[in-house]
Amino acid sequence: MKPFQHVNASTTDEAASLLHKSRGKAKLIAGGTDLLGILTDDILPAYPRTLVNLKTIPGLDSIKEDSKGLRIGALAKLSDIAGHPVIKDRYPMIARAAGSVAMPQVRNMGTIGGNLCQDNRCWYYRYPNHLGGRLICLRKGGTICYTLTRDNRLDSIFGGPEGCFAVCPSDIATSLVAMGATVTTTRRAVALQDFFTPSPGTILDADEILTEIQVPRPREGSRSAYLKFRLRKSIDFAMVNVACVLTVEGGLCREASIVLGAVAPTPWRAKGAEDVLRGRLVDDAAAEEAGQIALANATPLTMNKYKVAIARVLVKRAILASA
Amino acid sequence: MTKFHYIGKPIKRLDGFDKVTGTAKFMQDMEVPGMLTGKILYSPHAHARIKRIITDKAERVPGVAAVVTHNDLPPGIDEISGLEPGMVLPPTAVPPYLFRGWGLQPDAIVRCMGSPVAAVAANTEEAATEALGLIEVEYEPLPAVFDAEEALKPGAPQLYPDVPGNIVFDWKQEMGNVENGFKEADLVFEEVGETQPQSHLTPDTRGAIAWWEGERLVICTATMSAYPSLLPAMAAAFKLPESKVKIYGPPYMGGSYGGRAFNEACFVLVAVLLARKAGRPVRVKLTREEDMLALTRCSTRLHAKIGVKRDGTITAVEYRAFLNPGPWFYPPWVNRYFTHLFKVIKCDNIKARATLAPTNIPFSGGPFRGFAYMEAFLVAQPILKRISQQLGIDYLKLLQQSFWRTGDKVPNGPGRYSVLSSSGIDEAIEKGRQLIDWDGPTGPDEYIGAGYCLPGSAQFPSNVILRLNRDGSIQLETGVIEIGAGQYTTLTYMAAEAIGAPPEVINMTRSFDTETQPWDGGQRSERTTYSTGLAIVEAAKELRQKIFNVASKKLGAKADELELEEGVVFVKADPAKKMPLSAVGLPIVATGAFVPDPERPWASGPVVSFVRVTVDKETGQVTPTKLVILNDVGRAINPPVVHTQNMGTLSAGIGYALTEEVIWDSDGRVLNANPQFYHTPTILDVPDFHSEIIEPVDQIGPFGAKGAGEKVLTPTALAISAAVYNALKTNVNTPITPDKLLKALRKTE
Amino acid sequence: MKQRTSRRPTVNLVINGNPQVLEVGVEVQPWHTLNYTLREVLSLKGTKVGCSHGGCGSCTVLREGKPILSCTTLTIECNGASIMTIEGLRDTSVMTAGGMRGTTTGNLHPLQQAFIDNYAFECGMCTSGMILSAEALLNSNPDPTEDDIKEALSGNLCRCGVYPNIVKAVHEAAKVKKND
């Protein structure tokens, strides 16, 4: 890695002010599992002068439950979330999603905040500088998104609103959005769904810090399922993931929340599929139809039609698993 | 049958202690006092001429000791051929130029993206990296070609002025009469298939430390072919006698799988040039991404045509192959490929033509756990699946018809044949059929497949030295490095058996050293057990003779009346008359050699894999659930190690069949040079597995041993692909990823 | 002992039970990874490096008993941490010679012995990381199932592919540890 300075922050205010003063030259580090890879490959034209360490801020990694629901500090580790008894018991989908990230070591290091704020994994964006030079793609201020004319098997099947077709890689985002999570930053509180933007990825300002994630208590009688499809059973990012929360009463679906991940630049809510389930008996036919509807508007690129097929099946299976 | 004292039973590995305690030294752990760090600048173009390269600013960075470019290359370097002793090439083939392709090129042309254009040595990595960023290069991009068949077309971009038409190797051979064969056929099947490049992803990446001691060059690197390839290459490059180039290795090699077998010279040269200019030792250690660009399995395309009678008799086979090695080409590899093509399906009438054409894809075609078998078998054998389906003949039966058996004259290189010394194939098939329950029921979405491969070890000479110490202990000196397959253990125990001394008193030298250790052909093509083993047997004979000569006086018997067992010399007729080895009292040196002889029958063991997989036809995911490997190894010197090799190679076979591929874009840029996106199997991806050793009697190898390890990869990938065929009724190119599987399914439905 | 007169900040580590004080700007730079510090500064080469990108697990060490990747950890962020590497596993207070028999090493940790006894390595490059991931597992779960073992080792790639033997070795070590 090229040189940088390193500062341990002791409060979020201090961290925010360090970011502010650096005028874009400082970068936050949480678990570092994403950031250090980016710095090693030197993929961005601007290399940070300073890293501001959030791990030294007391209390930012707490996991608590109160009457409203779950509150997870941005610095909570993925392994702590996956293994937390309350989360496993009452928010099992979040534990599942956290436990599906990467591999045990990364989960012992990576934080939930870092997971939600992680940069995308597009292999043009990530092409290492030392192998002949980084690519200045649209997302880095260039003029083209390379996925459009080259291998795009991993990219968006729901378009690229800002011209970039890289997908949001986070596993946890999918499950949290499906649970109706909200987040708090040093500047605002928003629904997680609105936290994500196609490019640069989140709404965060350069000096803004994500501090907490809130998850409302699941409705009485609701059930959930999280499915992740990947090539290998460990280490790999999702090719597609699906989170589904259903409330079924007397055999009929009252509420449905279905979100797909790794299919679009932000977590993708399958509104149409949710609508078709409400008030219906959740059986094979309904699940199948919901899957069809969820993917009806897909606009795959030249090499990723298969992701449409997988996503459709995953939606169906997730619905059946949570019915 | 002879009774063995030491071999043939489970032996704990001698490298165990070092490896479980973290004290084993690999290339990444090697250091030399005062060494500098070398870093390489890579080309952003797949094909370009370097018009100007300015290094002044880089040289002025504090801590930088040397910057080298193509201008620092010794003259004539691109004419150095790597043809090794005993290698036969068709007369029209271009020699295997060792320094061409990936690496600094004297004609200032880069021929793949990620080829070195300059390098820096500095006292810190930070300084070296900073300096790399300050080197200014002006390129004139040239048109590039990425496909071998395209490269052969008129008007295609030309890679080398002295290789007109990009034809490096083009060879045709016919056995029997293929035209007549097709006339006899009731049906003719045709198929085109491809094999993808596979990264070795050796756990340790390439590295070298080099320095000069006046006119003497010293290199430390982990290679499998120090003596046959790297040593002559370096000596020729710098016009030094081989005796003035010392190449030694770390005690252990962090995986090779064939990846450190042949094209080491381009890379090592960078360290050597930097060291020469800096006047100090320089270590160049490639990062994982750099390493992945340096060598992969070759990419191939094969057109196959097979004539059959309705009863399944194969009457004619015709192949047309296009091989894409990237800019680094190695004709002997094609030679092997060509040979293997003839072995895939046994038939009286076979015709083949293979053409190797260099391209600008960003890596170089080389061996991978097998010297070109995968590439030949993986495309040619699946055509039998279609035949079996269409004619309604059991696939195993058809497969069995296509085996070569003991005594068969098997094609072995252009225009040459070898007699197969033994083959346990029928036993393997029978056992495998039962173990996988071939005729038994299958679960929902479950399919069974089988694959077979007959490897052919390329043969290289070996030498060993045995030294008896005065205390009765013995030094075994070889040029062999432990690559993980248990070489130290196997060879030590073979020596013990051949000499008649307990393994505990034998010490095998760790690694090779061209200055002090005898010449060895390298840990390639499963040849170590066989070739070095035979050299050990010969040296042991000489050592025993010399020991008997000394002991005969002391024991008052003739030398030929003596025997040596378990470290005790005794009179055969009167075992009470005996003495321990320590009583010999003299240091004794003996040598042994193995020299390959093409006329000698050929010890090659077939291997068969059986697999059960589940195919999720909705998502396209294939999951192996059970694997059975049956490996004819002649004799297993250390059975658990053979099982371990079977198991290990199988995992790379699963990877090759299902997930592993190097992906490049239309500019020739590798997109997944990173283990996150290059999917080699994890512990959760490897199924339940059973390994069987088949040991037919063989008179050729040392104690009847043949090669064991690498050949398992090919039949495993083949078995998986055959099982998937059963699910889809069509062949899918590897890796059989969900996108391809779903596409194939859409087509067949 | 080196005199520490300067007022430079330090990174205090406990490595395999031994305290280490590293001066920032001298022995540790802010951008140094724990892998670099262990291997190049402290010469603890048993921790391997395979990819430097968090993708292979060969650099695994234990921090506060949990497996982490030393290649994606900054040393400067480990101040106050307790780190265990492969070198810390063997009980060296009763050093015996490894010697020609190769297995006559009574002071090996049960996992190390089990890896030898079950042929759970080939080239040996993944072995340090595998053993440490397994050690963390056995400390939190003395009686793991096969699935537990596979899950715990799922971030350690073995390119030589000897996974089945590794599972056997961990099972065996678990038994030995329990009976101790």
Ligand SMILES: Cc1cc2nc3c(=O)[nH]c(=O)nc-3n(C[C@@H](O)[C@@H](O)[C@H](O)COP(=O)(O)OP(=O)(O)OC[C@H]3O[C@@H](n4cnc5c(N)ncnc54)[C@H](O)[C@@H]3O)c2cc1C
């Ligand atoms: C081999 C490998 C496999 C992986 N597989 C997966 C996978 O399957 N699924 C998945 O979801 N992820 C995966 N990841 C990504 C992994 O890095 C994240 O999941 C992890 O949670 C990131 O957390 P971190 O704390 O390490 O983030 P860091 O690397 O510390 O930070 C990531 C980014 O977020 C910013 N950031 C961090 N915290 C905050 C905050 N509180 N406020 C504002 N900005 C912040 C940082 O500045 C940085 O830009 C994988 C990573 C690796 C190396």
Ligand code: FES
């Ligand atoms: S070297 Fe750290 S994970 Fe590969």
Ligand code: FES
């Ligand atoms: S033993 Fe070689 S990688 Fe595991």
